[in-house]
Amino acid sequence: MSTALSPNVPRRPKPSRQLAEIALLSREERLAGRPKLCSDCGICTGELRPFMAQSCVFVNNRAEEIERRLHGRNRRDGDELLFGIYRDLRVFRMRPPVPDAQWSGAVTSLGALLLEHGLVEGVITTGAVPGTRYAPLPILARTPDEVRATRGNKPCLAPTLDVLTQVRQSGLRRIAYIGTGCQVHALRAIEDQLGLERLYVIGIPCTDNTTYPDLQRFLQVVSRSPETVIHHEFMQDFRIWLKHEDGSVEKVNFVDLDVDRLGGQLGVFPPACLSCFDYQNGLSDLTIGYMGAPLPPDERWQWTLIRTERGAELYDLLRSHVEEREPISGGDRTRGMPAYIQMLRQPRKRPPWPIRQLVAFIQRRSGPKGLEFARxxxxxxxxxxxxxxxERHGRLERRIVPGYVYRALARYADVYRREFNRDLEPSAS
Structure with a gap:
């Protein structure tokens, strides 16, 4: 694409569009007029709109091309097929954990440290719309305190790349970016055209985001007291843990979730999130999450995948502020996959309560743990x-499904063929 950005010179920042108002819109209002697959990453709402086609992961997934640029190679067999290319894997937590953080506060602490050490001039991150806990408000943080104030997860669509317009208008050249896989793909796709001296990319794992109104509806279905939930996670013991204002923790088995009341998966999750293949945020400098760390959650262990030289630099900033432990891995994830594939072909109705309790007990007792749970x-x-x-966007498969997906799932090819009467990997023709 030959489109070029205008010279990156300081300008008086224009008032940003009303991101706080957008965060409160329903999915229908928010994505009106957009392509069928859109995660509202923010690339096409500011001056970078001409780059949408070249950067959008739902137009053309360039993950493997970008991997070769970042690492000089693509994923090797083994854990890289699932976790993405990485140099090191650590299980750690901030010492002490940051109060009010969803986990130990590593992501916001890292962003604050970058500013404190003068390595960046700003951090693009996501706060909350005033008066809400979860409605995402993308911001350009210029001080460590501004970054720290954004602690806590906002599991909603957030157009954070819109903030790149503010970066360019302000003449900033060294920034850090905290974002999800689809956002990072778009950023990496146009990184060379942004005129930045230095870019640090801190990736957060992401799956099944939603709009803020749909998140509220989800909590109303799941929780006994949705208005007092301060954060929630889908945990490694196959339960949703919902922490309330009074400190109590409500636990709901995955199998007890009433998807029908939500209108099915499409009733709450955008089609873009159901067409994403980068939960692990493989194009970041490092990914920080919790899925591969051990329980219990009150110990706040996290895991990080250090992917690039710049990612190693980022972890070195954290090193004196964390304690580490060895990763754990237990169970056999492959045992339950044939039944899962069968369920994809023929979804089952929610079983009666006694059966759900038995299933939940078996999952907690013998299900995969630690890294095996993440896999x-x-x-x-x-x-x-x-x-x-x-099923829904078949003509897009060759453009939006990266090759590593078929390699990662190859062990289930026979089961898939038996259930769906077609090959897992598409033919070359």
Whole structure:
């Protein structure tokens, strides 16, 4: 694409569009007039709109091309097929954990440290719309305190790349970016055209985001007291943990979730999220999450995948502020995958309460743990989303499903063929 950005010279920042208002819109209002697959990453709402076609992961997934630019190679067999290319994997937590953070506060602490050390002039991150806990408000933080004030997860669509317009108008050349996989793909795709001296990319794992109104509806279905939930996570013990204002923790088995009341998956999750193949945020400098860390959550262990030389530099900033432990991995994720693939072909009704309790007990007792749990979740997301694309957006498969997906799922090819009467990997023709 020959489109070029105008010279990056300081200008008086224009008033940003009303991101706070957008965060409160329904999905129908927010994505009106957009392509069918849109995660509202923010690339096409500011001056970078001409680059939408070249950067959008739902127009053309360039992940493997970008991997070769970042690492000089693509993913090797083994864990890289699921976790993305990485140099090192650590299980750690901030010491002490940051109060009020969703986990130990590593992501916001890292952004604040970059500013404190003068390595960046600003950090693009996501706060909350005033008066809400979860409605995402993308911001350009210029001080460590501004970054720290954004702690806590906002599991909603957030057009954070819109803030690049503010970066350019302000003449900033050294920034850090905190974002999800689809956002990072778009950023990496046009990175060389942004005129930045230095860019640090801190990736957060992401799956099944939603709009803020749909998140509120989700909590109303799941929780006994949705208005007092301060954060929630889908945990490694196959339960949703919802922490309330009074400190109590409500636990809901995955199998007890009433998807029908939500209108099915499409009733709450945008089609773009069901067509994503980068839960692990493989194009970041490092990814920080919790899925591969051990329980219990009150110990606040996290895991990080250090991917690039710049990612190693980022972890070195954190090193004196964290304690580490060895990763754990237990169970066998492959045992349950044939039944999961069968369920994708023929979804089952929610079983009666006694059966759900038995299923939940077995999952907690013998299900995968630690890194094996992370592998299990990623494989299920890849399978589910591949099937969603084939059923709903089949003509897009060759453009938006990266090759590593088929390699990662190859062990289930026979089961898939038996259930769906077609090959897992598309033919070359």
């Amino acid at each position: 299990s979740v990623i494989e299920m997301k890849l399978l589910r989303n591949l099937q969603f694309v084939r």
